Amino acid sequence: MATEVINGLAVEIYGDGQPLLCIHGLGGSSNTWTPVLPAMEGFKVIRIDLPGSARSALPVESLSIAGYVAAIATTLDALAAQQVHVAAHSLGTIIAQHFAVTFPERVRSLALFGPLLAPPEQGRPAIHARAQLAREGISGMQQIADAIVNGATSRETKEQQPAVLALVRESVMRQPPEGYAQSCEALAAAQPARVEQISVPTLLVTGDQDGVAPPAAVQSMGERIAGANVFVLTGCGHWTTFEKPMECSNLLREFYRDLS
Template sequence: MRKLIRDIKVKVEVKGTGDAVVFVHGLGGDLNIWHSQVSACSPHLKTVTYDLRGSGLTDVSHPDYSIEVFVEDLKALLDSEMIEGAHIVAHSMGTMIAEHFAVVYPEAVKSLTLIGGFTEPPEGARKALADRSTLVRENGMESIADAILEGGFSSFSKSNQVMMGLVRSLLLKNDAEGYAASCRALAEAKAISHQNVKVPVLLIVGDEDKTTPLSMSKALYNSFPNADLEVLPNCGHWATIEMTNEVNAAVLKFINRI
């Protein structure tokens, strides 16, 4: 369904009952990257997936996106579902949204699971994201899809043509203006101190992740007071699709112990 959240209509899917788990996708993704995780979690928990502003079937709206805008969208979504506290599971850019959300709204977070997480984009990545924003606006999503597939997956995953086709199609469904605005938001995003985040944190990263490599998750691990780190072998950046069983098991084990 599409719900009016703040100034936009947001694509939202809710399944199951019990403690709420809210999934936040990353740049270029949409709620479909969580298909396997929802299947694993919804028999035991209330799962909420949604398309970020400018992604999937959610409205694009104004072009001035920021991590802060995404944070307020997430809070409004939880309020609309009458969720006072949730386990937040996030991927890639979504991890920055989740980190900031946990600092701004600590009472709304029961735990954080950050998959392919990072504190902030390195300077080189900021320029690359700004350049990508311009390229997509001028030439569409087709102009960057192959580069994302090449850099985002492990050597093993690249041999899976069905998986590659699925993610390519997901990327190409993105609205170019929405994707470009998200690129700019990420390019300008700043790190936030995690020292006051007291909830349990699980960090999951692929050992072949070139987009947000292991070193970034290690930096996150050292920045949170209460974090665990799980490294997935033969896995790239799109762990929720590449290593579904391993991610599902790690997420459920983590949430069930809280």
């Protein structure tokens, strides 16, 4: 496994085969995908830290969905990866949808975990407020991390998987405050992609206790993407690959096996 820095982005590359791009969500990193890496055997896995997240530099221009899409396209160009399968989580699923619509010729499939089209209008002010809290620095990031652990994981995870709670908390607390704040603002400004234009095989996975990507909303989203398959994991919140790694791995294996 090798790590490269491409135009300021930290990129981990592992394996051989068709390229599989992994895009994490808000507060995540390339490690969002570590629990399900065995299910990606046979691919050349490209795991990025988004601009301003984890180990990647914050660009001069403010973060936006369009900026994320452009950064991903440039990174794939640098790796000579013209066509890719895409796996994404949360905010990353919005980016993946826009990437697939903007560059349909470059996307072979989509596997979206905790997927959403865009934040609901009533939720956008809270995301902006979280950005301001992040700019308070370490203390603000700690408050955000604790709130996410409490609100975005399932009852079962809280009761039975303390290590997952620590992992989610650490993932958020390790984010650069300004980068996280701008990521929040990019999410708050996000608009839905024209997902009806997506025609590649698509897997949508959410948890039965995911308040960010509720099952009903994900089912509705799946109805707008031709041939999409929707799965709801029991006892799971929003951090699907952390909370239910085996179930997510099994779904990925079946999804990619059906593509071959």
